[in-house]
Amino acid sequence: MRSTGSRYRVFTDEQWARIEPLLPSNQGRRGHPFGEHRRVVEGIAYRYRTGIPWRDLPREQFGPWQTVWKRHRRYAADGTWDRVLTQVLAEADAAGMIDWAVSVDATIARAHQHATNTTRPDQDTGAGANHKKLPLTEVEPPGHGIGRSRGGLTTKIHHAVDGRGRPLATIVTGGQRNDGAVLAQVLAEIHVPRPGPGAARTRPEAVIADRAYATGVIRTELRRRRIRAVIPDKKDQIAARQRRGSRGGRPPAFDEQAYRGRNVVERYFALAKQWRGLATRYDKLAITYRAAVTICAILTWLRA
Template sequence: MGRGELTDRAWAAIEPLLPPVSGGGRRWRDHRQVINAILWKLRTGAPWRDLPERYGPWKTAHERLRLWSKDGTWQKILDEVIVKDDSVGAVEWVISVDSSVVRAHQHAAGARKKGAAGEEIEALAVAGEGLGRSRGGLSTKIHLAVDGRGLPMRIILTAGQAGDNPQLIPLLDGIRVARSGPGRPRTRPGAVIADKAYSHPCTRHAMRARRIRFLCPERDDQTAHRKAQGSHGGRPPGFNTETYKQRNVVERCFNRLKQFRDLATRYAKHAAYYQAELVIAAIVLWLR
C-alpha cells in the first residue's frame, strides 16, 4: 500500500458496494488499483496522462470515474458509510453549513454541451457546468453540510458568484440517512449552524416550519430594521454563542478537502465529475 492509497480497512468497507469485476464481457481491471489511481490524481492534481504505470492505463481510471459518476456508485458508497456510522451512534446531528469558492483552471472551461454522461451532468451543463465569474475570476462554489465532527453529509456545486442562502434548503433536503434496520431515513438534524450569509427571514421561517433549531447570527441591518419597528418587529432570534462556536468544523472540513490538490483548483470540465471527486474525497474522510 502506497502513500495516500486505500487501507485494508477502507477497502473492506468499499469492496462489497462495487460492481463485480467480471461480468458478461471482458474482465475489468482490479477495482482497488483503479480507485488508488483516482486517489493519486486527486492528491497530486496532475494530468490524467501523467498517471504512474503501476496504476494501469489512465483511460481505464478516467472511464471508471465517468461510469460510476453516471450510475451513482460514488454517492451510494458515501451514503452507506454514513449509515454504518449512524447505526452505532457516531454521526452527530448538529449540522454546520458553509461555502467555499474554488478557482477554476483554464482547462475546466470549454466542456461540450452534448454527449455528457448521465442526467446529473446534463442538468449541470444547463447551469453552465457550475462555472461563473467571481472576484477571483472563473470559479466554482462548493456548498457543504457537515455533521458535528466535521464529516461531509451533503455537497452542492454552483457558479462562483452564486449566493449562499438559496442553497441551504437544498443542502438539508439532500441529507437522507437510511436506518440500519426498519424505518424511514432520518432527514431532520437536531440543529443547523450557519454564519450571517444565511440570515434571512424566509430561511428562519423555513427552519421553524421544519422544527429545526437554527443558530445563525442576525445581520446588523436586520437588527436595525427590527428595532425600528418597535414592538411590531418581534423578538430577536434565539442565539447560543457557545453552540455557535462549533461552526468551525465546516471550515476544518474544507481544509481537509482542499489537501487534495485536484480539488483545491478545479481542472474537471464537467461539474458532475468534479462533484464526484469531492464525494470520493468525502468517502476517504469518513473511512479514516
C-alpha cells in the same frame, strides 16, 4: 494485481475492505469486465490528491490512464460514490457516530483554464427532459457548475457536515451562486438509511450557519421542518429592528454557545483542499469534480 507503493495509496487495507463490496461487480455486465478495482480507484484518488493531469498518472502504479478516467467518469455518472457514502453514513449512524447538529457553508475553488474551455458559464449544458428524472447529483448543471465571481471563473462547493466536521451532503454550483439560495438543496441531499425498518434520516436536529443564511425564508423553512436554526442576525437586520422599536418584534432565538461549533465546516474545507485537484478545479464536468469531493468525504468517514 501489481502492488502499489504506500506513497501512492490513499486507502488502508481495512478501509478498502469496507468499500470494495459496495462497488459494482463484474456479474451481469456486458463487455470487458471490471478489473483491478483497487488499482484503478487508488489512481482516481491519487490524481485528485496531487492535481496532476490524467495523462501523467504513473502507468506502472495504476495502469493506463484511460482506464482510470473512464472508470471515474462511469462511477460519477451512475452515482456509485454517492451509494458508497450513503452506506458508510448508515453504518456510522447505527454506531451512534453522527452528531446531528449540522453546520453548513460553501467554499470557492478557482477553475483552471483546462476546466473552462467548454460551454460558457452562462450557457446551458443541454440537460433535457430525461435528466429531470435523475437525482440532482447525477445531472450536469448549467454551465458545468462554473460561474463568474470576484475570483474570476470559479466553482462553489456547498457542504453540510455533522457536529464533528464530517460531510453529510454536497452540492456543486457556479461560484456566483448565493449560499442561502442553495441551502434547501443541500439539506435535501442528507439521506442516511437506518439499518432496520424505518425511514431514512433526513432531518438534522439543528442547522448552524453564518449570516449569509440569515433570511426570513430560510428561518421559516427550518421552522417548518422542526429544525433548530443557529444563525446570527445580520447587522442591518438588527439596526432595522431597533429603529422600529417595539414594532420591530423580538429577535430570533440564537444559541451563541452552539454557534461556536460552526468552525468544524471551515476546518473540513481546509482538510479537503489539501487535495490539489479539489482546491483547484481541473475537471470540465461538474459531476466528475463532485464525485472526487465525495471520495474525499468517504475517506473522512472511514478514517473516523
